[in-house]
Amino acid sequence: MAGLTAAAVATVGFLGWQAAAHVPADLAHPAGATLAPGISATKAPRDSDRPAALPSGSGRGERVVYSVDDDRVWLVDADGTVLRTFTVTPGTLDPSPGAYAVTSRANQVTGTDGTPVEHVVRFASAQGLAIGFSAAVDGSTPAPGADARTGAIRESRADGSALWDFATIGKRVVVIR
Incomplete structure (x- = not known):
């Protein structure tokens, strides 16, 4: 089982590298994306009466x-x-605040934690790992252990499909605090 997991992780890593190597220059972003006008690096004010309202900034x-x-996510x-x-349930690595672009997608893969996932939408990287949204095929959204x-960024299957x-x-993709 460990061998299969290692092979899957290596394959996903290679495919991620390959996808990143073929991103057009106008879509590529550094690990810490630059802030565009109107995007705040600090926590934007929230509407206390409507916590799900889109934040300013x-x-x-x-x-x-x-x-x-x-x-x-909005x-x-x-x-x-x-x-x-x-x-959503985040992974252990967060992207820096800023504006990014979706750089790659995959319908179904095995996540870096060994979980089969679908509707993978990647937009950033941190510490050599791709950062993106995905939904576990079994519908779970477990928080990763401290060692993983x-x-x-895990979402429900319905939200992942949307x-x-x-x-x-x-x-x-705009990342805010």
Whole structure:
């Protein structure tokens, strides 16, 4: 079993490297993306009456917004309307606040923690690991153990399907506090 897991992790790592090597220059971003105008590096004010409301300071236009402090994602259309919002379970590595673009996607793979996942949408990297959204095929959203380094941001299967449909290659992902 350990051999299969190691082979799967190596394969995913190689595919991630290969995908990153073929990203067009206009989509590539450094590990710490630059902040675009209107995106705040500090925690944006929240509406205490509506905790799921889109925070100010998350940019403009069509985008995925991910709050690392609130463990929440918003899918936002071009005119700023929130199409869907949901909570997520983060991995052990967080992306830095900033604007990124979706660089690769995979319908089904084995995650770095050995869990079969679907609807993988990658947009950043940290400490040599890809960071992206995914849904466990078994529907679980377990928090990783302290010994597992992972950039997986896990969502429910229904939320993963919605994000998969929305976040195509090149779609903007804004990470906020």
